[in-house]
Amino acid sequence: MSRFDEVKNLxxxxxxxxxxxxxxxxxxxxxxxxxxxxxxxxLAQDIRKEVQDMKNAG
Known part of the structure; x- marks a missing residue:
């Protein structure tokens, strides 16, 4: 959730x-x-890539 907090704070x-x-x-x-x-x-692009990588890994 820290990534979501980064978005909210920004x-x-x-x-x-x-x-x-x-x-x-x-x-x-x-x-x-x-x-x-x-x-x-x-930041959104980085999060999107991170989610996609996690989804594909598991």
Whole structure:
């Protein structure tokens, strides 16, 4: 479950930047959101591969 916690923590860490970008138009926050979403994508891809490997192994 620690991988799931990593995903939750990453999303929660981005919450303030989402608010700053969408509510206040802060462009720097938008850059941080894009970077965080890329990190989330990479983490999700790693988890997907890990699950697939575990499924195939056993």
């Amino acid at each position: 999303v929660m860490d981005l919450e303030a930047d989402f608010d700053k970008f969408y509510s206040k138009g802060n462009q720097a926050a938008g850059t941080r959101v894009r970077k965080g979403m890329q990190d989330l994508k990479n």
